[in-house]
Amino acid sequence: MPRKKNRPPYRALILSLTFSAATLMAGVYGLAAFDWPTAGRSLLIPLLRMLGFILVGLAAGQMIEALGWTRNLAVLARPLFTFSRLGDRCGAAFTAAFFSGVTANAMLVDYYQEGRITRRQLFLTNFINQLPAFFLHLPTTFFIVVPLTKTAGLLYFLITLAAAVVRTLLLALFGRLCLPPLSTAPTQAVTAIDQPPSAGGHLFQTIRRKLPRRMLNIVVYVVPIYIAVFTLNRMGLFAFTREWLARFVVTAVVPVESLSVVILSFVAEFTSGFAAAGALLDAGVLNVKQTVLALLTGNILAFPIRALRHQLPHYMGIFKPQMGTQLLIVGQMLRVSSLAAAGGVYYLIG
Numbered sequence: 001m002p003r004k005k006n007r008p009p010y011r012a013l014i015l016s017l018t019f020s021a022a023t024l025m026a027g028v029y030g031l032a033a034f035d036w037p038t039a040g041r042s043l044l045i046p047l048l049r050m051l052g053f054i055l056v057g058l059a060a061g062q063m064i065e066a067l068g069w070t071r072n073l074a075v076l077a078r079p080l081f082t083f084s085r086l087g088d089r090c091g092a093a094f095t096a097a098f099f100s101g102v103t104a105n106a107m108l109v110d111y112y113q114e115g116r117i118t119r120r121q122l123f124l125t126n127f128i129n130q131l132p133a134f135f136l137h138l139p140t141t142f143f144i145v146v147p148l149t150k151t152a153g154l155l156y157f158l159i160t161l162a163a164a165v166v167r168t169l170l171l172a173l174f175g176r177l178c179l180p181p182l183s184t185a186p187t188q189a190v191t192a193i194d195q196p197p198s199a200g201g202h203l204f205q206t207i208r209r210k211l212p213r214r215m216l217n218i219v220v221y222v223v224p225i226y227i228a229v230f231t232l233n234r235m236g237l238f239a240f241t242r243e244w245l246a247r248f249v250v251t252a253v254v255p256v257e258s259l260s261v262v263i264l265s266f267v268a269e270f271t272s273g274f275a276a277a278g279a280l281l282d283a284g285v286l287n288v289k290q291t292v293l294a295l296l297t298g299n300i301l302a303f304p305i306r307a308l309r310h311q312l313p314h315y316m317g318i319f320k321p322q323m324g325t326q327l328l329i330v331g332q333m334l335r336v337s338s339l340a341a342a343g344g345v346y347y348l349i350g
Contacts, residue, residue, distance in 0.1 A: 012220045020224045027231040034234045043230050051222065054314055057102025058214055061110060062207050064096065064103075080168075084175035087182055089117055090125040097132035104129055105318050106214075124175050127331050131168045134161065148278035152291040155346070159296065163342035167334060218317035221324075226313040233309060289347075296343040300336050307332050 024043075027034055034042070081091035089111045097104035108125055111117040117125075138157075146153040277295055280286045286294065307328055315324035 009216055009220055013216055016220045016224050020227050023224065023227045023231055027227075027234065034231075043227065047223065047226050050226070050314060051219065054102050054218055054222070054317070055211075055215055057100050058106045058218075059207060059211055060100065060103040061096070061106035062210055064092065064107060080172055082182065084124070084128075084172035085179035085182055086121050086125055086128075086175055087117070090121055093125055094129055094132060097129040098136060101129065101133055101136070102314065102318070104132075105315075109318055120179065121175075123327065123330070124171055124179075126327050127334055128168050128171050130331065130335060131164050134164045145274045148274045149281060149291060149295070150278070152277065152281060152288045152295065153274065155288070155292045156295045159292070159342045159346055160299070160339065163335075163338040166342070167338040171334075217320075218314070220317075221321060222313045222317035225316055229309055229312065293343060293347060296339060296346075300339050300343075303332065303335065
């Protein structure tokens with residue numbers, strides 16, 4: 001059954017902004033974690049940018065739905081999503097994820113709230129969408145990493161790609177075994193989304209009716225969580241956790257010489273770890289295999305913490321706190337497990 005649509009959450013918005021302002025004031029005055037210029041440059045501007053991207057993603061998702069483009073977007077993914085019993089709507093979100101993760105998530109939420117997909121379909125599709133997310137960021141990372149680390153960088157990308165592909169196939173198999181056949185699933189009934197494209201006036205009315213309420217619901221959660229995470233980061237919580245984890249996992253498998261690679265892979269900028277790896281590789285301190293394992297270790301340790309810092313606010317905003325947290329935690333567990341397994345295979349046969 002589609003969920004009832006509530007009135008805009010103005011009271012919740014007021015409470016959210018009040019809590020956000022109190023957290024910001026505490027960070028500037030009480031904790032001395034940062035000052036007002038830093039808050040404007042490093043907090044408010046990125047926060048507004050994130051909200052802008054979310055707004056565009058929500059609008060794109062509602063446009064796709066209102067214009068009836070679901071089946072067109074799902075064509076390329078149809079074999080996989082038919083096999084996994086996830087259906088065309090989930091396939092459309094998968095295709096959209098190659099261009100925007102926010103749009104894909106917004107589509108999944110809309111379908112779920114309107115009763116067109118089940119909770120299990122939403123979760124499985126969100127996890128499978130880690131594969132298009134890998135390709136979405138590939139062009140910007142590949143041509144930075146490979147010149148710095150050469151063969152080690154190529155092996156690193158092949159291992160991470162193999163982990164993503166195997167993870168996707170296993171999730172599709174899980175859907176095949178655990179979801180009902182599409183012919184009998186209630187979410188496959190013909191609805192307005194399967195009809196020909198709507199007129200432009202109807203499209204505008206649909207977006208105007210849905211978008212403000214959805215955006216306000218997201219702002220209620222995104223703003224205070226983002227500010228709280230930023231404040232904790234400025235207090236050094238994440239830096240301490242990262243360095244402790246890095247030192248904890250450096251063993252005979254990943255030699256102590258690679259500690260700087262592991263730490264820089266997620267303490268500093270994204271490219272810093274790869275630059276350190278390339279320098280140690282060229283100097284003969286690390287061989288190719290050790291470099292690959294160090295990069296994988298940094299990736300495994302870094303990504304969950306990066307996800308908490310960068311993905312938690314918008315996940316909790318788009319999916320609501322409970323579901324967003326569950327999606328993020330389970331998704332990261334699947335990702336880390338698959339990367340660790342792929343790295344273990346490489347360590348044994350490499």
